[in-house]
Amino acid sequence: MSSDTGSYWLEKKHLKKKKYKQPHGLKNGLNRKTDDLYMKRALLLLSLGIVTIFLSCGKQDKGCEPKTPASEKAEMAAFCQANGINFTEHSSGILYEIIAPGSGITPNSSNLIYVVYTGTLLNGTVFDATANPVSFNLSGNLIEGWKIAIPLIKKGGRIKIVIPSALAYTCIGSSDGSIPPNSPIFFDITLTDVK
Numbered sequence: 001m002s003s004d005t006g007s008y009w010l011e012k013k014h015l016k017k018k019k020y021k022q023p024h025g026l027k028n029g030l031n032r033k034t035d036d037l038y039m040k041r042a043l044l045l046l047s048l049g050i051v052t053i054f055l056s057c058g059k060q061d062k063g064c065e066p067k068t069p070a071s072e073k074a075e076m077a078a079f080c081q082a083n084g085i086n087f088t089e090h091s092s093g094i095l096y097e098i099i100a101p102g103s104g105i106t107p108n109s110s111n112l113i114y115v116v117y118t119g120t121l122l123n124g125t126v127f128d129a130t131a132n133p134v135s136f137n138l139s140g141n142l143i144e145g146w147k148i149a150i151p152l153i154k155k156g157g158r159i160k161i162v163i164p165s166a167l168a169y170t171c172i173g174s175s176d177g178s179i180p181p182n183s184p185i186f187f188d189i190t191l192t193d194v195k
Contacts, residue, residue: 064171067182069093069164076162076184079122083186085160092148095162102157105194107150109139114193115150120186122162127178127185133192143168150191158190 069092076095080087087095107113114133120126136142138150145163153159165171165182173181 066166066171069166072164072184093164097160099158102154104155106154107138107194111138112195113138115189117187117189153191155194161187
């Protein structure tokens with residue numbers, strides 16, 4: 001030991017050699033060939049993942065193509081003519097005839113409505129009907145066509161509506177299969193109460 005520098009000198013004989021167990025597959029600390037192979041595989045997988053993400057971002061679902069209300073207007077108007085419905089066209093594309101306007105409360109999105117109705121496809125097939133009033137929240141899980149058409153009448157009113165598929169069950173159809181995809185539908189609705 002040198003007192004002026006504060007350095008310690010150790011002789012080789014004072015150091016003890018320790019043997020460390022090397023991880024399996026490594027010789028002399030590193031196996032460059034194996035490490036390079038793992039690195040190449042990891043980079044390849046990472047690259048494939050990134051490419052897949054970029055490619056999937058540009059794809060659009062082609063399985064469901066909704067029809068526009070304008071493209072269904074002729075079919076809807078023909079239904080109205082064949083069934084004696086003197087319709088007015090709403091800006092949304094709904095064709096409707098108010099049979100009785102009703103009186104009193106006009107429903108809005110915060111109301112609970114009570115209705116009696118019949119729903120059919122334009123070929124006349126009945127897919128739903130009620131004999132007694134049933135209740136719905138107008139802001140709830142109703143098709144868009146009902147949310148637009150029901151407020152056109154008041155309590156006690158009756159309306160006939162032909163709804164384009166885009167405002168009904170779109171290109172998906174009903175969950176039970178009774179309404180096919182891209183089908184305009186007809187409802188005869190009596191609004192019995194509004195709360």
